[in-house]
Amino acid sequence: MRIFHVxxxxxxxxxxxxxxxxxxxxxxxxxxxxxxxxxxxxWLTFGGNYANHRHSPLTQITPANVAQLKPLWTxxxxxxxxxxxTSLMRDNVLYVTGPQNVxxxxxxxxxxxxxxxxxxxxPNLTACCGLVNRGFGVLGDKLFMSTLDAHLIALDMKTGAVxxxxxxxxYKTGHAATIAPLVVKDKVxxxxxxxxxxxxxxxxxxxxxxGKRAWRFYTIPGPGEPGNDTWAGDSWKTGGASVWVxxxxxxxxxxxxxxxxxxxxxxxxxxxxxxxxxxNSLVALDADTGKLKWHYQFTPHDVHDWDATExxxxxxxxxxxxTRKVVMFANRNGFYYTLDRITGKPIVARPFVITTWAKxxxxxxxxxxxxxxxxxxxxxxxxxxxxxxxxFWQPSFDPSTRTFFVNAREVCMTFIAWKPxxxxxxxxxxxxxxxxxxxESPAWGALRAIDPATGGMKWxxxxxxxxTSGILTTASGLLFSGDADGNLLALDSxxxxxxxxxxxxxxxxxxxxxxxxxxxRQHILVPAGTTLTAWALGDAPSTRD
Amino acid sequence: MTWRxxxxxxxxxILIGPAVHAQTKNPYEGNPDAILAxxxxxxxxxxxxxxxxxxxxxxxxxxxxxxxxxxxxGLFNTLRRGVPGSEMPAFAAPRTSDRDIWEMLAYLKTxxxxxxTDPPRGNAEAGAKVFRTMCVACHKVDGRxxxxxxxxxxxxxxxxxxxxxxxxxxxxxxxxxxYEPVTVTTADGKPIDGVKxxxxxxSVQIMDTRERIQGYEKDKVKAVENGKKSAMPIxxxxxxxxxxxxxxxxxxxxxKGFDPTVKPQQ
Numbered sequence: 001m002r003i004f005h006v007x008x009x010x011x012x013x014x015x016x017x018x019x020x021x022x023x024x025x026x027x028x029x030x031x032x033x034x035x036x037x038x039x040x041x042x043w044l045t046f047g048g049n050y051a052n053h054r055h056s057p058l059t060q061i062t063p064a065n066v067a068q069l070k071p072l073w074t075x076x077x078x079x080x081x082x083x084x085x086t087s088l089m090r091d092n093v094l095y096v097t098g099p100q101n102v103x104x105x106x107x108x109x110x111x112x113x114x115x116x117x118x119x120x121x122x123p124n125l126t127a128c129c130g131l132v133n134r135g136f137g138v139l140g141d142k143l144f145m146s147t148l149d150a151h152l153i154a155l156d157m158k159t160g161a162v163x164x165x166x167x168x169x170x171y172k173t174g175h176a177a178t179i180a181p182l183v184v185k186d187k188v189x190x191x192x193x194x195x196x197x198x199x200x201x202x203x204x205x206x207x208x209x210x211g212k213r214a215w216r217f218y219t220i221p222g223p224g225e226p227g228n229d230t231w232a233g234d235s236w237k238t239g240g241a242s243v244w245v246x247x248x249x250x251x252x253x254x255x256x257x258x259x260x261x262x263x264x265x266x267x268x269x270x271x272x273x274x275x276x277x278x279x280n281s282l283v284a285l286d287a288d289t290g291k292l293k294w295h296y297q298f299t300p301h302d303v304h305d306w307d308a309t310e311x312x313x314x315x316x317x318x319x320x321x322x323t324r325k326v327v328m329f330a331n332r333n334g335f336y337y338t339l340d341r342i343t344g345k346p347i348v349a350r351p352f353v354i355t356t357w358a359k360x361x362x363x364x365x366x367x368x369x370x371x372x373x374x375x376x377x378x379x380x381x382x383x384x385x386x387x388x389x390x391x392f393w394q395p396s397f398d399p400s401t402r403t404f405f406v407n408a409r410e411v412c413m414t415f416i417a418w419k420p421x422x423x424x425x426x427x428x429x430x431x432x433x434x435x436x437x438x439x440e441s442p443a444w445g446a447l448r449a450i451d452p453a454t455g456g457m458k459w460x461x462x463x464x465x466x467x468t469s470g471i472l473t474t475a476s477g478l479l480f481s482g483d484a485d486g487n488l489l490a491l492d493s494x495x496x497x498x499x500x501x502x503x504x505x506x507x508x509x510x511x512x513x514x515x516x517x518x519x520x521r522q523h524i525l526v527p528a529g530t531t532l533t534a535w536a537l538g539d540a541p542s543t544r545d
Numbered sequence: 546m547t548w549r550x551x552x553x554x555x556x557x558x559i560l561i562g563p564a565v566h567a568q569t570k571n572p573y574e575g576n577p578d579a580i581l582a583x584x585x586x587x588x589x590x591x592x593x594x595x596x597x598x599x600x601x602x603x604x605x606x607x608x609x610x611x612x613x614x615x616x617x618x619g620l621f622n623t624l625r626r627g628v629p630g631s632e633m634p635a636f637a638a639p640r641t642s643d644r645d646i647w648e649m650l651a652y653l654k655t656x657x658x659x660x661x662t663d664p665p666r667g668n669a670e671a672g673a674k675v676f677r678t679m680c681v682a683c684h685k686v687d688g689r690x691x692x693x694x695x696x697x698x699x700x701x702x703x704x705x706x707x708x709x710x711x712x713x714x715x716x717x718x719x720x721x722x723x724y725e726p727v728t729v730t731t732a733d734g735k736p737i738d739g740v741k742x743x744x745x746x747x748s749v750q751i752m753d754t755r756e757r758i759q760g761y762e763k764d765k766v767k768a769v770e771n772g773k774k775s776a777m778p779i780x781x782x783x784x785x786x787x788x789x790x791x792x793x794x795x796x797x798x799x800x801k802g803f804d805p806t807v808k809p810q811q
Contacts, residue, residue, distance in 0.1 A: 416588050416589050418581060418585030420582070421644065423642075427640060427642065431585055432589040434588070486745070503745075
């Protein structure tokens with residue numbers, strides 16, 4: 001009789017389970033590689049797809065109806081610090097990283113927390129530029145997160161429990177990690193930040209299942225390796241060249257493309273004579289082995305802190321009657337580049353903001369320098385400033401109109417340099433900068449649409465002050481971004497005309513909105529300040545009768 | 546035995562502890578490399594307020610800090626901790642190391658000047674009367690006065706005599722944030738003058754000359770125009786005699802901070 005009851009209970013449980021919707025399969029690499037699907041059911045990589053287009057195929061929200069957007073919910077992170085994340089979305093759940101090594105799974109329908117993860121920060125952490133994080137990577141049942149104490153960890157998607165924990169390097173020597181990992185095949189790719197602390201940085205790949213390191217590419221070549229002689233003396237040992245912004249992946253060539261940070265010390269020229277490879281370069285690496293295929297150095301021997309840690313965008317473009325496989329790159333140094341992604345040679349290189357340090361990019365691919373722009377103890381004025389013509393906030397690319405969009409800055413600065421002393425774990429910059437007085441040179445910004453075939457500007461939308469927001473575009477012809485004063489902006493991506501705005505109360509710093517479909521409605525998800533807010537057309541959430 | 550050990554530790558801490566925690570003398574004074582590095586650090590962190598020559602702009606003249614009695618250690622602590630309630634920020638670790646501070650002080654020492662020996666000019670009591678006549682409509686001191694201009698209750702700690710004199714006699718085109726002159730012209734053509742408290746692409750928030758604080762949406766007014774001249778009038782010798790100016794400056798230099806405690810009426 002007792003056995004019968006147990007059997008009956010089991011039958012009932014199975015029947016209920018069958019009646020419920022089956023859980024989705026684990027996240028496959030094919031799903032990740034597919035990018036943003038037409039049904040809007042997921043967002044699984046930093047840039048939306050491997051090419052980093054940050055361009056959605058969704059068309060429910062259009063230039064005609066965007067002004068009817070309504071907030072659905074707001075999630076309060078309760079965590080101070082710049083909120084630079086790109087949230088991932090799958091099966092109606094958002095996966096979000098925040099400042100200070102905190103992360104959440106959130107119900108995308110209601111904004112209610114499902115789980116929260118927090119990693120204890122060491123008390124003497126020296127992360128350079130804010131205790132930030134730029135997002136998860138995902139594969140199988142695991143989320144991957146770079147941590148401020150220079151680890152890469154895997155979390156269980158369903159619970160937030162740590163599945164494995166790999167050490168990149170010692171945080172006490174100034175190593176940190178803030179980058180959103182990129183998942184390629186069975187590997188998770190991350191990088192070391194800490195360029196202001198005299199580290200020797202690297203790009204790492206780890207086995208997604210076990211956390212075992214598969215390969216490492218040092219961004220500064222060691223003795224005997226090609227390029228080591230571009231660093232005078234022992235300066236390569238403390239040369240920085242950090243990696244903190246997610247790269248792109250070209251499956252056809254099996255190459256990943258990563259922008260590399262500034263050489264250290266940032267401003268003091270005599271401390272590290274030479275070109276200082278591979279600082280301020282774009283490197284193309286074999287995704288299986290980490291071997292260098294080619295590099296292009298945007299700013300040889302940089303002395304203005306112009307990390308090339310902007311987001312590379314891949315596309316196949318008709319240029320001069322030929323289809324070219326290109327990588328597009330708006331650089332902190334003020335030049336926009338279209339490079340051949342097979343050879344790494346520039347096809348287009350043209351200023352997209354006022355630049356005073358170089359006349360042009362020469363036929364040999366090197367900048368033609370204007371004398372007088374090496375900072376010293378007395379200072380010299382250069383445009384752009386140290387934050388650059390743009391920076392790590394994401395550009396976008398609309399393949400239908402072949403337009404590259406960037407949030408640009410027009411700012412000049414007095415750069416000052418002095419000889420620094422290297423002490424492990426301490427800042428090692430050898431200088432800094434002061435903004436030129438507004439009465440002498442006003443600072444402002446603009447959202448700009450660039451033709452990547454020529455580098456010419458199609459349109460611009462001027463901003464009162466230089467902004468730090470990324471850009472999302474959609475197939476319906478919308479561009480979402482923000483300004484420095486907390487305005488969320490929606491423009492017509494074909495004309496630059498302002499269509500809608502909302503005062504968020506905080507700038508959307510270092511990130512852009514994302515978009516997806518929940519229950520048939522297109523959502524726009526906006527991280528700003530300490531909040532995450534979802535917007536959609538139509539009515540706000542209904543009240544229960 | 547335990548007591549003896551304990552007392553030895555206490556004595557050792559008293560003798561060694563303070564030496565470990567506080568450097569009393571700048572270890573880099575006179576070091577040419579440190580002075581050069583300190584020049585860079587000074588120009589980045591200090592020159593905006595104290596001037597490239599250290600003689601003061603928005604902040605006070607700091608060339609006479611040693612001759613007026615400040616010590617290396619005291620100056621180090623001022624840089625490290627800032628001055629609460631003033632515009633002087635704290636230069637905190639790890640962004641600014643101990644060495645960075647000592648190098649800046651090593652450079653500043655090369656600019657050091659003797660304390661002024663000229664007898665002070667002007668009469669502060671007479672200057673207070675000038676202030677009440679000419680300045681009080683826009684500036685507050687010790688809780689009394691207008692709000693259109695900055696509160697001057699502690700102006701004597703932050704500005705040199707020369708800087709104050711230049712500001713009164715010649716004005717300035719560099720406006721302090723929150724006091725930029727602006728004119729909003731309403732939809733019906735009425736101009737409203739004031740100072741700007743905030744602005745974005747779509748709106749501006751001002752205090753008008755009647756001290757009304759109000760926001761305006763740009764697409765609902767005719768114009769928002771930034772003024773080219775400060776809302777602070779220029780007081781040439783025709784409006785303020787040299788003697789009255791001396792008195793006023795002497796008074797302003799006595800203003801070291803507002804005491805908000807309520808006192809019995811005199």
